[in-house]
Amino acid sequence: MGPQEHKIERRLAAIFAADVAGYSRLMSQDEVGTLRALTAHREVMDRQIAEHGGRIANTAGDSVLAEFPSAVDAV
Secondary structure: OOOOOOOOOOOOOEEEEEEOOOHHHHHHHOHHHHHHHHHHHHHHHHHHHHHOOOEEEEEEOOEEEEEEOOHHHHO
16 A cells, blocks of 8 residues: 555444434423433433443433444344
8 A cells, every 4th residue: 555545444333323302392391300311211221222232422411322333233
């Protein structure tokens, strides 16, 4: 390979993206209850992602982005 050539590494992955529908509305109606429910659900979801070989790539507010090494693991 010459100095201008780059090796491209490719791999297959399944991406999981989720966020809470109506999060802003829920927060305006009951901030404490919404955060409590979100925390409880995230604990379950984070554990399930890890147990199935996933890796959480990013979280922001009510959203989660995770990567799985295969579609089978993701399902």
